[in-house]
Amino acid sequence: MSRKLALRDALREAMVEEMRRDETVFLMGEEVAAYNGAYKVSKGMLDEFGPKRVIDTPIAELGFTGIGVGAAMNGLRPIVEFMTWNFAILAFDQIVNNAAKTLSQSAGNFSCPIVFRGPSGAAGQLAQQHSQTFESWMANVPGLKVISCVHPADAKGLLKSAIRDENPVCVMESELLYGYQDEVPEGEYLVPIGKAAVRREGTDVTLVTFNKMIFPALEAADELAKEGISAEVIDLRTIRPLDHQTIVNSVKKTNRIVVIDESWPFAGVSSEIAYVVQKYAFDYLDAPVTRVNAADTSLPYASTLVDAYMPDAARIVKAVKEVRYMKA
Amino acid sequence: METAKAGVKKINKSTYLEWFELMLKIRRFEERALMLYGQQKIRGFLHVYIGQEAVAAGMESALRREDAIVTGYRQHGTAIGRGADTAACMAELYGKATGIVKGKGGSMHFFSAAHRYFGGNGIVGAQIPIGTGIAFAEKYKGTDNLCVTMFGDGAARQGALHESFNMAMSWQLPVLYVCENNGYAMGTSVGRTSNIQEIYKLGLAYDMPSEPVDGMNPEAVHKAVTKAAEHIRAGKGPYFLEIRTYRYKGHSVSDPAKYRTKEEVEEYKEKDPIKVIEQTILSKKYASEADLQVIKDKIKAEMDYAVEFAEQSPLPDPSELFTDNYVEPDYPFITD
Ligand SMILES: Cc1ncc(C[n+]2csc(CCOP(=O)(O)OP(=O)(O)O)c2C)c(N)n1
Ligand SMILES: [Mg+2]
Numbered sequence: 245m246s247r248k249l250a251l252r253d254a255l256r257e258a259m260v261e262e263m264r265r266d267e268t269v270f271l272m273g274e275e276v277a278a279y280n281g282a283y284k285v286s287k288g289m290l291d292e293f294g295p296k297r298v299i300d301t302p303i304a305e306l307g308f309t310g311i312g313v314g315a316a317m318n319g320l321r322p323i324v325e326f327m328t329w330n331f332a333i334l335a336f337d338q339i340v341n342n343a344a345k346t347l348s349q350s351a352g353n354f355s356c357p358i359v360f361r362g363p364s365g366a367a368g369q370l371a372q373q374h375s376q377t378f379e380s381w382m383a384n385v386p387g388l389k390v391i392s393c394v395h396p397a398d399a400k401g402l403l404k405s406a407i408r409d410e411n412p413v414c415v416m417e418s419e420l421l422y423g424y425q426d427e428v429p430e431g432e433y434l435v436p437i438g439k440a441a442v443r444r445e446g447t448d449v450t451l452v453t454f455n456k457m458i459f460p461a462l463e464a465a466d467e468l469a470k471e472g473i474s475a476e477v478i479d480l481r482t483i484r485p486l487d488h489q490t491i492v493n494s495v496k497k498t499n500r501i502v503v504i505d506e507s508w509p510f511a512g513v514s515s516e517i518a519y520v521v522q523k524y525a526f527d528y529l530d531a532p533v534t535r536v537n538a539a540d541t542s543l544p545y546a547s548t549l550v551d552a553y554m555p556d557a558a559r560i561v562k563a564v565k566e567v568r569y570m571k572a
Numbered sequence: 573m574e575t576a577k578a579g580v581k582k583i584n585k586s587t588y589l590e591w592f593e594l595m596l597k598i599r600r601f602e603e604r605a606l607m608l609y610g611q612q613k614i615r616g617f618l619h620v621y622i623g624q625e626a627v628a629a630g631m632e633s634a635l636r637r638e639d640a641i642v643t644g645y646r647q648h649g650t651a652i653g654r655g656a657d658t659a660a661c662m663a664e665l666y667g668k669a670t671g672i673v674k675g676k677g678g679s680m681h682f683f684s685a686a687h688r689y690f691g692g693n694g695i696v697g698a699q700i701p702i703g704t705g706i707a708f709a710e711k712y713k714g715t716d717n718l719c720v721t722m723f724g725d726g727a728a729r730q731g732a733l734h735e736s737f738n739m740a741m742s743w744q745l746p747v748l749y750v751c752e753n754n755g756y757a758m759g760t761s762v763g764r765t766s767n768i769q770e771i772y773k774l775g776l777a778y779d780m781p782s783e784p785v786d787g788m789n790p791e792a793v794h795k796a797v798t799k800a801a802e803h804i805r806a807g808k809g810p811y812f813l814e815i816r817t818y819r820y821k822g823h824s825v826s827d828p829a830k831y832r833t834k835e836e837v838e839e840y841k842e843k844d845p846i847k848v849i850e851q852t853i854l855s856k857k858y859a860s861e862a863d864l865q866v867i868k869d870k871i872k873a874e875m876d877y878a879v880e881f882a883e884q885s886p887l888p889d890p891s892e893l894f895t896d897n898y899v900e901p902d903y904p905f906i907t908d
């Protein structure tokens with residue numbers, strides 16, 4: 245049995261179920277309690293769990309993230325919400341220098357089971373500081389796991405896995421898609437960290453993507469189908485550890501790959517995938533690995549510049565035609 | 573001390589009229605912006621200053637044009653106070669190429685080097701050390717300019733405030749910290765963020781002269797800023813003013829502001845700085861109703877022009893995406 249849930253409701257269901265199951269889980273962040281969440285992800289949670297476990301913080305990202313890390317080292321399982329990942333940058337010291345390194349530098353004396361979550365990526369005309377995508381930054385750090393997904397069922401199942409994980413896990417959501425509804429199974433539902441999902445099977449080209457770029461990728465696949473090109477669409481869901489096998493198996497079948505990644509191109513998730521594919525599917529490739537990223541610039545406010553910056557279905561179709569050596 | 577006083581105006585009839593005009597201009601600009609947001613002419617975030625205009629007015633009359641200002645994202649009033657052109661500001665909200673930053677910044681990010689306006693910052697509290705650094709540069713260059721570093725009550729809880737206060741005091745930097753305490757950081761009242769609710773007291777831990785100021789009254793702001801600026805220009809180091817004000821609207825257009833009572837909002841509207849100054853001007857006979865009407869008409873015409881200008885201006889060409897990222901015009905961007 246399943247029912248439709250919005251992304252925000254699926255995320256909430258994951259947190260609520262885990263908090264009912266495990267007393268040590270608590271939620272902390274700006275506006276998560278009395279205001280019911282800046283994007284209403286934590287709506288009603290203060291009512292159910294009270295202020296001991298659903299905690300409004302001042303605007304002090306570095307401080308409350310560090311408090312989360314300390315609490316995690318001392319037996320609790322914090323969920324730290326960032327209003328957006330843009331503001332988590334203030335806390336990268338605690339995430340990178342401490343959460344990620346606790347196990348290593350204490351040689352296993354202490355673990356740091358903590359979840360850092362919030363929306364990532366551009367959300368319209370919000371300008372330079374509010375539009376960034378940090379999956380590749382976080383995924384660069386050994387010690388962290390990184391999830392980035394928007395399908396409500398995945399979000400629920402992966403967030404539950406993240407809360408139960410003994411390692412620090414970053415969960416990247418999407419402001420624009422909190423209202424996006426889709427089927428979520430009833431009852432206990434876990435999705436394993438580190439497994440990609442094939443959203444659409446195909447034979448002629450592999451499209452690999454994650455987070456909200458799944459939508460332009462699927463739209464491009466529809467467009468391509470009209471021209472007789474069958475695209476396989478892979479939703480990574482987890483960025484670290486990266487599911488090499490699903491990507492490589494698909495490329496062995498299609499012999500062509502386009503990576504769609506909202507982040508900047510330099511040393512991004514798309515570059516990592518390009519490395520993996522040339523290393524493990526070199527003999528199967530009929531065209532260079534190609535990618536569609538956001539522009540290699542900051543994102544300004546004006547609508548024309550947002551359009552010029554963001555990957556979209558038209559650009560994906562164009563890239564596919566390139567790897568199929570077709571005229572655009 | 574002679575030079576310290578130069579440039580600081582005495583309060584007289586014309587000061588009152590200037591305050592009235594500036595505050596009304598800011599108010600009308602933002603009322604238009606809210607309306608245009610409803611029509612989807614303006615997108616993204618829009619945080620208005622309505623209710624807080626006396627801070628900009630009282631500050632500007634007490635400062636010199638060479639002094640610098642840096643603030644957060646609730647910044648239309650601050651920029652207009654600096655003298656930024658309202659048509660360029662409106663075009664910016666529209667994301668047009670003629671905007672104050674070519675349509676690249678939008679509501680949160682006006683900047684104007686010509687006005688010594690170091691911008692609206694979207695990361696809460698980021699401008700506290702930045703303003704401290706702007707002041708550092710003034711001291712380094714040997715000027716007697718200061719930098720007004722403005723931030724909200726919510727921003728006052730960032731650790732960067734303490735690091736900045738400490739360095740500014742120990743290096744005696746010419747910085748005027750101004751906390752615009754409007755009672756709320758989004759949905760969180762000041763009372764829920766700390767056991768120290770009188771924010772000015774945060775400066776006292778560093779032996780920084782620190783005071784609360786009535787931010788609904790431009791004269792009170794002017795006097796406090798004048799005194800602080802004299803102290804700073806005399807080389808005595810930083811000063812901290814907690815200016816107590818109020819925002820009438822929600823945090824941004826998407827906030828229904830259910831966390832406070834209608835009575836509370838009404839109570840502040842009773843003390844509305846524009847309403848009060850209008851009454852004062854009339855009762856002190858600084859101007860007649862007809863004189864004030866002339867100012868109102870002038871502002872209305874200015875706003876009509878600003879909207880018309882924004883409407884008629886072109887959107888930036890998509891190639892503008894690649895300008896202003898690096899100083900070099902031929903920087904090798906990654907394009908595939
Ligand atoms: C570092 C950071 N954290 C969170 C946010 C989201 N945010 C934007 S404004 C705001 C409230 C700030 O309140 P305050 O400093 O009192 O300024 P006001 O809005 O009242 O002018 C928050 C939490 C942000 N922009 N930056
Ligand atoms: Mg405030």
